[in-house]
Amino acid sequence: AQKVTQAQTEISVVEKEDVTLDCVYETRDTTYYLFWYKQPPSGELVFLIRRNSFDEQNEISGRYSWNFQKSTSSFNFTITASQVVDSAVYFCALTTYSGGYNKLIFGAGTRLAVHP
Amino acid sequence: EAQVTQNPRYLITVTGKKLTVTCSQNMNHEYMSWYRQDPGLGLRQIYYSMNVEVTDKGDVPEGYKVSRKEKRNFPLILESPSPNQTSLYFCASRLGQFEQYFGPGTRLTVT
Numbered sequence: 001a002q003k004v005t006q007a008q009t010e011i012s013v014v015e016k017e018d019v020t021l022d023c024v025y026e027t028r029d030t031t032y033y034l035f036w037y038k039q040p041p042s043g044e045l046v047f048l049i050r051r052n053s054f055d056e057q058n059e060i061s062g063r064y065s066w067n068f069q070k071s072t073s074s075f076n077f078t079i080t081a082s083q084v085v086d087s088a089v090y091f092c093a094l095t096t097y098s099g100g101y102n103k104l105i106f107g108a109g110t111r112l113a114v115h116p
Numbered sequence: 117e118a119q120v121t122q123n124p125r126y127l128i129t130v131t132g133k134k135l136t137v138t139c140s141q142n143m144n145h146e147y148m149s150w151y152r153q154d155p156g157l158g159l160r161q162i163y164y165s166m167n168v169e170v171t172d173k174g175d176v177p178e179g180y181k182v183s184r185k186e187k188r189n190f191p192l193i194l195e196s197p198s199p200n201q202t203s204l205y206f207c208a209s210r211l212g213q214f215e216q217y218f219g220p221g222t223r224l225t226v227t
Contacts, residue, residue: 004158006158009156035215037218043204043220043221043223044218044220044221045206045218045221047215047216047217050214050215091158091159093159101210101212102147102149102164102166102172103149103161103164103174103175104149104151104159104161104208104216106151106158106159106160107158108156108157108158109158
């Protein structure tokens with residue numbers, strides 16, 4: 001079975017705190033892609049990152065960083081020095097080669113509230 | 117500007133009244149898909165299309181129909197909407213195995 005679990009339903013932090021959003025996935029495929037999407041209060045889905053299963057290098061983009069660990073089937077997302085504009089729902093998602101990449105399997109999402 | 121558009125953005129309707137949500141993309145993507153978003157469940161795929169005239173069911177296809185007569189358009193049809201189809205709907209398109217581009221969403225309420 002393929003599944004994405006985001007165990008943190010809601011996180012509340014104060015501005016400038018660092019925050020990590022957890023994502024654990026399940027798949028028997030060896031070839032797959034993982035994604036993070038951001039959904040701000042306005043409702044649209046904003047693509048943040050794509051990572052394939054053969055690339056375990058961590059990635060940093062400004063205040064955002066991602067830690068991909070195949071050994072623990074995790075793809076965690078860290079926001080450094082959080083800002084109010086980071087307040088949103090964040091989704092982790094998985095797509096697999098055996099499924100023809102035809103479906104994104106989403107986690108339930110983590111709602112992040114950053115307070116001034 | 118490359119984009120996926122959906123219409124309408126908001127819709128309130130009554131049980132049993134047929135409706136269509138349109139989706140159009142201008143990126144010449146072969147793959148298109150529909151998802152619904154419900155609290156605590158994330159997004160779940162309804163239908164997808166690999167190309168013109170090629171469609172297949174996703175995880176929650178019951179109560180929905182789709183068609184793909186043109187590459188750019190992928191409408192979602194609810195023949196007889198019911199209250200359990202109240203949801204936020206997203207259309208998406210994709211090139212190859214890369215990330216999916218999502219439309220702005222359609223918030224549907226069925227009373």
